Amino acid sequence: MVRSQGWYGGDGRDPYIHRAWMRRGVPDHAFDGRPQIAIANTASDLTPCNMHLNEVAEYVKQGVWEAGGVPVNLPVVSLGETLVKPTAMLWRNMAAMATEEMLRANPIDSVVLLGGCDKTIPALLMAAASVDLPAVVVPGGPMLNGYFRGERMGCGTGVWQLSEEVRAGTLAAAEFEATDKTMIRSKGHCNTMGTASTMGLMAEALGMTIPGVAGTPAADSRLLEAAHTSGRLAVELALEDRRISQVITRQSFHNAIVALAGIGGSTNAVVHLLAIAGRLGIELTLEDFDRIGAQVPLLVNLQPAGTYLMEDLFRAGGFLAVLDQLRDLLDPSATTVTGRALTDYLGIQQVWDQDVIAPRGEPLQDDAGIxxxxxxxxxxxxxxxxxxxxxxxxxxxxxxxxxxxxxxxxxxxxxxxxxxxxxxxxxxxxxxxxxxxxxxxxxxxxxxxxxxxxxxxxxxxxxxxxxxxxxxxxxxxxxxxxxxxxxxxxxxxxxxxxxxxxxxxxxxxxxxxxxxxxxxxxxxxxxxxxxxxxxxxxxxxxxxxxxxxGADLDFLVGSSGSDVTRESH
The missing domain is CATH 3.50.30.80 (IlvD/EDD C-terminal domain-like)
Structure with a gap:
């Protein structure tokens, strides 16, 4: 019996209340034991990088219905990196705690996690890890390339570069101000290898996305196809009770650290991965980042450590093409939400542009880890x-x-x-x-x-x-x-x-x-x-x-499971 039947199944007043208030156009057979799939949705007009996630959620819903489940949209706390003061990191733990409690308190059998902007994917993973329900991540994806004076202009990185040139007197302030439209061209999060892109790829390295999805540009229709497929997968996860603790293991963190070095990922991934591990009760330390990642070569030539942007990485073969070149450093026992090992998906995707993804024998840097x-x-x-x-x-x-x-x-x-x-x-x-x-x-x-x-x-x-x-x-x-x-x-x-x-x-x-x-x-x-x-x-x-x-709250460390402790009406 799926978990949600603890709310909807059987006779009596309480199941009646649960079903009656949820009807509103939902057919009778929605409550016959079909998995109830939450879509933890961080869409918000005040989180501009996640504005498009309502559209993504609609495609998740279609996949859930097609697979015989019942989708329910669950808006959760959303943190816009560029807007909230004093810093979005102040509320990462609050967003995780609020999402955790809503997942635990409601009739939910599995959850699709929709995030994009920096703190949203870490917060969602921390929440899902604490509740330990079946879960799958759909990253919102990076925006399209920006250009300035014919050259690629990375979102964020261009700000740091050009603002210093204004202060140095080598660029007119008015010209700098006019570049915002060329930097932000489409839906999606930062297109550099910033924290948002890094954490989307880290979710895949941890096994929490369908392999090959992370890094898909937000404007690419293949992201919507992946959302549909993830909705179908969420039903399978619920029926098989394949929980996050069965997917993310210590071996998963090993692979994430290898990947972090190979892509030249954000330093913020360190504090987020430590926090996710803490929620699962997995021992992960700073020394693990140095021990595992120090000798890993940098293969991805993306800003801020290189030249290109996320759209180029996707075009050049994507994340799986990078991991394939690092295959000997990965732990093959680490699994994914599909039930198959991450390494099972390697050897298929080729590198199409070696300027973007350098060959293993000719890396951009030999030792690139944090x-x-x-x-x-x-x-x-x-x-x-x-x-x-x-x-x-x-x-x-x-x-x-x-x-x-x-x-x-x-x-x-x-x-x-x-x-x-x-x-x-x-x-x-x-x-x-x-x-x-x-x-x-x-x-x-x-x-x-x-x-x-x-x-x-x-x-x-x-x-x-x-x-x-x-x-x-x-x-x-x-x-x-x-x-x-x-x-x-x-x-x-x-x-x-x-x-x-x-x-x-x-x-x-x-x-x-x-x-x-x-x-x-x-x-x-x-x-x-x-x-x-x-x-x-x-x-x-x-x-x-x-x-x-990991800068988590001390009383949130460790998984507490998915069951509610008391019932009342």
Whole structure:
């Protein structure tokens, strides 16, 4: 018996109420034991990257009906990365918790997860993992290529590049303003290898999409075909009770980490994968990202670490063509929502453009995985994306220039008296999960105008915050413990020497230990830390874990199953 029959099956007052209120045009046989398939839909006009998901949901419905199930649209919390303040990451856990509770509380036998924008797919996967219902992901897909002056203009990446040129005086502000229409050409999420694209591909690497679907452009009719097929699959998943815990295993995370390095994916995937693993009770650590991914070659030539965009990757053979070249590094025991191993789908799709997907023997970079740094400045770890960094800065020592908040950056960055040069190491603190709150994407702070005027386009930057997956630079992120949680980042002072040594995996503050022990955080810094006395922010600050654990809430770690505990009417 499917789970929903606990609501609709049998005689008596309660089943009567459940059926009666759900009729409204639904035929009698909809309640005869047919699987009830929820469509967890993050469509919202305030999440522009997900605006088209209502159309995708209609095709999911058709597939569900065709397979003998009953589809039910379930709008869930949607987070628009470009709009919500102070940062969408503040509400990722809330979106996951709200979706989890709605899936648990309702007569649902399986769920189709529709996400796109950065936090929506991670939140949906966290929710589904906690409830442990059968589930399948349909990623909303990237937008079409943008162009500026005849060259590809990546969504997000172009903003970082061109805005710095405006500040440097090499591009007119009016010309920059006019590029927004050329950058955003169609429905869909960012077309660079940013967080949205990365997490869609990570869902496939984890086995949670029909293989070959992730990365399909939002405007491509094949996405609607895949939505229809996913609706049919959701009915099969319900009837076979093939739950998410049977699909996502430790081996699945192994494959996701390999894929993350091969595609040059977003650093934000680290914190999201850690959180998803935590919901399933699977032990995953920062060391796993370094151990598994460090020696994986970069094969995908996409912005921000390369030249092309997601539409080009799809044209060149897509994600499965990339995985096929990394097949020897994948764990063949990892399965997918179809019931077949992920590796069963490899060897079919060819690479059609080796400029976009480099051959395994001629990679763009030999060792492209996320590097995990340790040292007295990051006792619980920090990360850097070598593929997006300046190679000459991966081993560097420089004087610290310290900012106590992103507002402090905005206030002082272009001060002519700021003591900064090309060798300086920028330190931004108070931007971790607790400190801001929500760990905003500010780690890739802009450069001072006087450095830009000198032709400088990158310096070492260190932060307890995150950066957009569309961004680039020699940026050390997710420093743990964060400053607001008592991490040593809170003790750095202007002029301190800091050493970054990525090959040695070190991040060290060159200050005598006795002097460091005598220091206390400045009052200016403490005053900038987040304070909340009510609502979600208060709950978040009191319970959020560090970046090294996925920045989830401590009481949400671990799966609690799909059954409701009490019944009442």
């Amino acid at each position: 590097a995990v740094l340790r040292g007295n400045l990051a006792p619980r770890g920090a990360i850097i994306k070598p593929a997006a960094a300046t190679p000459e800065l991966l081993v560097h020592t420089g004087r610290a220039v310290v900012f106590d908040s992103i507002e402090d950056v905005h206030a002082r960055l272009d001060d002519p008296d700021l003591d900064v040069d090309a060798d300086s190491v920028f330190v931004l603190r108070g931007c971790g999960p607790k400190g801001y709150p929500g760990m905003p994407e500010v780690g890739n702070m802009p450069l001072p105008q006087k450095l830009l005027a000198q032709g400088v386009r990158d310096v070492v930057r260190i932060s307890d915050g995150r950066m957009s997956g569309t961004a680039y630079g020699t940026v050390v992120l997710h420093v743990a413990p964060e400053a607001a949680a008592g991490g040593p980042l809170a003790l750095v002072q202007d002029g301190d020497l800091i050493t970054l040594d990525v090959p040695a995996r070190r991040l060290d503050l060159l200050v005598d230990p006795d002097e460091l022990a005598a220091r206390t955080p400045s009052q200016r810094q403490v005053d900038a830390f987040a304070v909340a006395d009510r609502g979600w922010q208060k709950l978040y600050i009191e319970h959020v874990q560090g970046a090294d654990s």
